[in-house]
Amino acid sequence: MLSVLIPTYNYDITYLVHELHKQATKAEIDFEIICLDDGSKAEINSKNDSINQLNYCKFKVLPLNIGRSAIRNLLAKEAQYENLLFIDAGTFPKKDTFVKDYIPFMAKEASSGGMTYIEKEPESKYKLRWIYTKKREQNTLCSSNFMIKKKVVLNITFDESLIQYGYEDVLFFETLRKNNIEVFSFNNPVIHDCTDDCLTFLKKTEFAIQNLKLLAESKKLDKTQSNILKYYSIIDKIKFVKITAFCFKLINPILKRNLCSKFLLLSVYDFYRLGYYCLIKTKDK
Template structure:
């Protein structure tokens, strides 16, 4: 049992959105850690209408003290389910943790509690052991080379409920991608301090290359939508800045054509034992150009 010299120990709502995933091991680990922290807590797990046989296993969460599992009748999207979890939470301090991740350290919960008085804290993400099957290698490499160094993402973060209620995730985004970019960007525009600590979850890289490419396409489409709607600035993101430079040089249409010509070869590389992160970056940029030139 941990004991803290805190005048007001936090009452913590741990919120886990999930979809088509066996969430039981993560919940058991979180429960074990938070039970040692001598605080009042709840763990809410909401399944976003996955209609999966995995939910037979996930139902066992209800047998764990202070843990609740709810199946939504239909999919409402990554933004809406986070907003629903935050709204239903009983306590003033919220800790969001993504399905498909797992705490790297046994002090994961304790590390958050020690600085719980901050308004927003991001713990970060890292990568696990290299996957054995080639179909998972692209996702694993991307996590290692890009996401593990990315500053702001929602894989695990703590936020005060009062602040969250005033800054919900944008529910106009129905597809995967960029909802966390917009969420944290809106906080920064309001000069809300975001503290980053070394308290990562391990991304389990469970998307095969084909699923990951589909998610990548959705994320780029969302980014273009948010830029077009004025919710994000085109100059704030590397891929959109590169597109802007290509457009100014009149090269964006050529890159768009390259995307159509080279896509089969790129996909072949992504489903190989040695997927190239350079080629993946080119895929993202050329797809951005392709979508912009379709309009």
């Protein structure tokens, strides 16, 4: 009935898998849990290997890193059931009825319980990821927690041209929308653990912006799906792209100092993303 699919990379997912296994067993449904590590070769995988001792569970390390999109497509192909529940490593169900609460929505083509944040504010170096989840990600579709029919995701796959972090989920859900497949949102979140420190999250942000540039240039996403593309188009029209890129480079240390502080501003993070996008665009000119 339900295939729970967990892509991971260099992360201890045993606690998450045990919780999902307990909940699925209690829900009295046919299920499996498949976990694939994307070739991390990490010592933590010796601990994750214990997942194979649980009934209906499988953990495997891929020999090579294939990327965030390709690993999700591979998980979908390996699943035996028609309902696929994708859960990201680094998250944990908020409710002990998380699995059970998905069951009424199995008739739908796609549904998402959303994501939320740890209630206790973390120390400064982890605050950027925490506050971004709190203020921005709670109300958006993301690949961290959603259920979809296997036939749908095998037909509308994650774009495997995207290898690194970022925007693969935005593109996927936009493609679903263009194919008239509604993702039904309801309140059944996972909690994001926010373990990325500020500089790690900013590096991931830069990877995401690089992906956005590729998607915009290939016309897979446009300014109606991204505020960065929207504001870039305005800056481009008034010939301010190079000036914005120059300012970004000049004040980059100041931006990072704010974003790694206790008093960070999301508006500064917004400028960081836009400025970085302008910077990589100027390298093409």
